[in-house]
Structure formats: C-alpha cells, structure tokens
Amino acid sequence: MSTRKSNKNIILLILLLVIVGMAVGYAALSQTLTISGTANIAAEWKILFTEIEEGTMKGASSKTAPSYTATTATFDVNLLYPGASAQYKITVANQGTVNAFLKSVDGIDTANAASPTDIKYTIDAAPDDKLNSGDTKVYTVTVQWDANSTTIPETKTKTATITLNYEQAE
C-alpha cells in the first residue's frame, strides 16, 4: 500500500516538474511583437478674411479706413446725398486643406428692414458658392442711400452685420 502511494506521489511530482518545465520552456521561446503606430489628423480647416478695400464710391467717403481681422471685416462710410453709394471689396480665403462652401448669408434682410430704410445693404455672395482649398473669393458689399429719397431721415446711421456661414463641402 505504502509503496503504491509513494509511486503515485513520485509520478505526480514528475508530472508537475514536466508541466513547470514546459511552462518555462514555452515562456523562453515566446516573444512579444509590438506594432507601434502614430496617427495624425493632417486636415486643416481655415477660412478667413484676407483683404478689404474700397470699390467705387459715388458721393460717399470712408469715415475711417476699412479694416479686417481673420473673422471680421469692418467699414464705416458717409453718404452725402440720395443716390450715393459705396462699395467695399472683401476677400475670403480658404487656407486650409478641406474644401468648403457658403452655406448661408445672414443679416442682410435684418439690416435692410431696420431704420432708416433709405439705406440699403447688398452683397453679391450667394449660398452654395464654392471655396475650395487654396482658393480666394472676392465679394462686393454695397451700401446705398435710396436715390428716390426726398427727406432726410431722423435716424441717419445704420449698421449691419453680415455673416457668411461656411461648411465643409462633400
């Protein structure tokens, strides 16, 4: 009995040693392969103003020189008589790598509805205008004192904020 039990113990011990030996040998032969990668977003989204300058001025003069930043172009003009008009040419550039289009132009209707209604703003920008990567577009903003005005309005100044909304093109 005791001989059988000791034989079993020996066999168990041998099997245990074999398993440990296999585990050590397997670990020694195994090797970790690592794949290391870096992903960068190369695309750049950059739409901005790059210029504003006077266009044709009829009976109008800039009160201060027109100016611009990346996101805002500004002008301030005096209109001298009914029919006077001022044009400003504004350049928008796509300096990014993603194509864009003009989704909408806001603010014109609101500005023209406000007093004095004798002063009207217009812009030749239209929705769906494309502005591909690397391209520039020159828009003309015109402000005019209605030629048919016969009286001087009580409110003599009108401001407008015209917003150009750009989105990435398909």
Place this chain on the structure above:
Amino acid sequence: MRRNKILEKISLKTIVFILIAVFFLTISVGYSYLKTQVSISGKATILANKESDYPQGDSICDVKLVNEGEQSEPEGYFYQYNVTITNLDEDVTSWEIEFDIPNSIDVISIKSSDASSVIFENGRVYLRAQSLNGYVSKGNSFEIGLQIAVSKQCNLNMDNFTFCGKLVTLNRIS
C-alpha cells in the same frame, strides 16, 4: 443573485433597443461637419447739410486711381489718378479744378502735366488749365492726369472738389 434578478426583468427587446440607440448616438457624434462663420460689420451714415464754402453745381467729377506704389526719390509713396470732369454747368474758357487734402497727410508733391499750374496751399489744391486745353463747353468732358506723392501710404481722402468755383458730384472709381 441580485444581478440575475435585474437581468431577468430586462427583456431582450429592451437590450436590443438600447444597443441600437447607443449605436446611432455614436454615429451622430462622430459624423459632424466642419463649420465656421466670418462677419462683415458695416456702418453707413447719412451726412446731410454738409456745409461748404462753395455753391453746388451740376458738373460731375470722376476720380479713378490708376497706379500707386513706393517711390525712392524722394522716399515716399505715390498715387496716380485720372480725373474726368463732365461739365454740366456752362461753357468755360479756362477751367479751374480745386480740391482738399486732409491736413494730417504729409504731401511731398502734386503734379499734373495737363495743368499750367499746380498750387498746394493750406490743404487745398488749385489746378489751372493750359492755354490749349482750357475751353470746355457745356455737356462735354475732359480728363487730366494727377500724381500725388506723400511720405507714406495712407487713405488720400480728397474731398470738396470744385470745377470753376462750383461743387461737383464726386465719384471715386476703382
């Protein structure tokens, strides 16, 4: 045990619905357009009753900038204009054109090969016709060249243009 009880109460349909909702939420968050807004800020003022020392006439003056740039001798910046007068008042035998330049501008020189004399005094420019080009009948137009040199690039806000002593309607063309 408690976890199993909770799971038992949630049906398979509910689980599927939640999974689908999470799936579409993930898609919508990931799928978004790049956008930007740029704004044009404008201000227009009606300048009524602008006082002038000169009576208003009917003639029209178109001022067109044709060239500009840096100059080296003397150092500064030049502007070259074509000034076109459409005489709608009366026949003249020797035209005179005058206009103001803001006092803040440092003027180096003013020249016109079409004028017999160019005088710049107290912020006002006086151009007088030559003997050969002085006559302008009513309804006709004539053009002169004008070169203005200043110390640095600036907004040359020429104003108060007169033709033979009467204010003209001024158009700046570019």
